[in-house]
Amino acid sequence: MGKRTRYEPGTFCWIDFQTIDPESTKAFYSKLFGWQAVDMPVGNGTTYTMLTLDGDDVAALNEMDAEQREASIPPHWFSYISVADADETAAKARELGGTVFGEAFDVLDAGRMAIIQDPLGATFAAWQPKNHIGAGRVNDTGCLAWNELQTRDHEAATKFYSGLFDWKASPIEENGNTVYLTIENKGSMNGGVMPMTEAHGDAPPYWLPYFTVESCDETVEKIKTLGGNLLAGPIESGAGRIAVAADPQGAAFAIFEGETDE
Numbered sequence: 001m002g003k004r005t006r007y008e009p010g011t012f013c014w015i016d017f018q019t020i021d022p023e024s025t026k027a028f029y030s031k032l033f034g035w036q037a038v039d040m041p042v043g044n045g046t047t048y049t050m051l052t053l054d055g056d057d058v059a060a061l062n063e064m065d066a067e068q069r070e071a072s073i074p075p076h077w078f079s080y081i082s083v084a085d086a087d088e089t090a091a092k093a094r095e096l097g098g099t100v101f102g103e104a105f106d107v108l109d110a111g112r113m114a115i116i117q118d119p120l121g122a123t124f125a126a127w128q129p130k131n132h133i134g135a136g137r138v139n140d141t142g143c144l145a146w147n148e149l150q151t152r153d154h155e156a157a158t159k160f161y162s163g164l165f166d167w168k169a170s171p172i173e174e175n176g177n178t179v180y181l182t183i184e185n186k187g188s189m190n191g192g193v194m195p196m197t198e199a200h201g202d203a204p205p206y207w208l209p210y211f212t213v214e215s216c217d218e219t220v221e222k223i224k225t226l227g228g229n230l231l232a233g234p235i236e237s238g239a240g241r242i243a244v245a246a247d248p249q250g251a252a253f254a255i256f257e258g259e260t261d262e
Contacts (some may be wrong), residue, residue, distance in 0.1 A: 002139035002260070003056070006129075007082035010165035010185040012147045013127055013134030014080035015209050016060040020069065021249065022049060025061050028226050028247055032219070033142040033211060035059070042108065056137035058144065075249040079124045079147050079207040080113070081165065086128040089164065090114035093126075096163045104128075118160050120151050122205040139212060139260035146210035146256060147191040150203070154181060154195045157205075169193060189261070208244070209253050216241040216257040223247075 007013040019025040026037040026049065035051040035058065042048045051059040064073065083089045086104040094100055097119040104114040110132035117123045127134060139145050151157040158169040158181060168184040181193040196205070213219040216234045223245045224230065231252060233243030240258015247253065 002137050002143060004133065004136060004138060006133055008186050008188070009082055009084045010167060011082050011188070011190060012079055012144070013082040013129070014060075014125075015135075015144055015147075016062055016078055016080075017075070017251065018064050018068070018073070018078055019061050019075050019249065020064055021075075022047075022061060022063050024248060025075075026051075028228070029059075029061075031226055032222060033213075035142065037061075053137065053140075053142050056135075057132075058135050058137055058142065075247075075251045076206070077209045077251055077253055079209060080127040080134060081124055082134060083126045083128050083165075086112045086114045086126050089126040089128075090116065093118075093164055096160050098160060098164070118151075118157060118205070120153055120157050120160075120205045122149055122151060122157070122207055124207055141212050141214050143212055144209055145212040145260050146254075148208045148210065148254070149191070149193045149205070150196050150200065150208055151193060151205045152196045154178060154193050158193060206252075210242070210256045211253065212260055213255045213257055216243050216255055219243075219255050219257075220245065 017025055029035055035053055038050040038052060040048050040050060049061045050057050090100045090104050093116045099117040101115040104112055106112050109130055111130045112128040114126045116126055135144060137143050149157060161167050169181045171178045172180040178195060183191045220230055220234055220243050227248040229246045231244040231246055234241055240256055242254055242256050244254045
């Protein structure tokens, strides 16, 4: 099983959903992946909901605040990358041309984080763990398995992330064009980069999460039944069968059927 007790710095470690409707979000993903929702009051009348699978934390959801709603930020999945020092990572991100929203801050006793936007516009969190490392389980069915950057300039993006996390990006080419890049962090596969094309329309750059499923085709039908939409696929990739979908709030995510690391 993909149990985790720690993450190497530079590894994707957590994901949460920024929602405008917590109850419908819980219902959709609980029915889709078998997650259980555990509400945790965090002060000021707000709640952070842990999403668990057989007792393991696998993701979370958080209701968007008034400022996010007024800025017309749509519901979305938000990826976290483990770091040794959130403040140092934030400072380095600025040096490399990224944007840091405010300063690094403590999240109770769980950890310290900084919200960073890369030079192309994709946003993520740098997570310095304290009492919460992130997901206690990954890769298994119903768990986070992959993170993929959708970006319009893969060269500039990989330069930024390689400088920030010392990632190694390896291109996959077809007819002389880069169609995908895999990301390696300290010897382990850590995600990928998808160069955006005209087919992506005017979608902004973002990190797309993949969740493991037993059957891609059956899960696609379940997504539709639950009110979601199919955006792409299912297709066969070099590693397995994948599809990209949108939940009822319009947030994109991907599903993966295939072999994963433990």
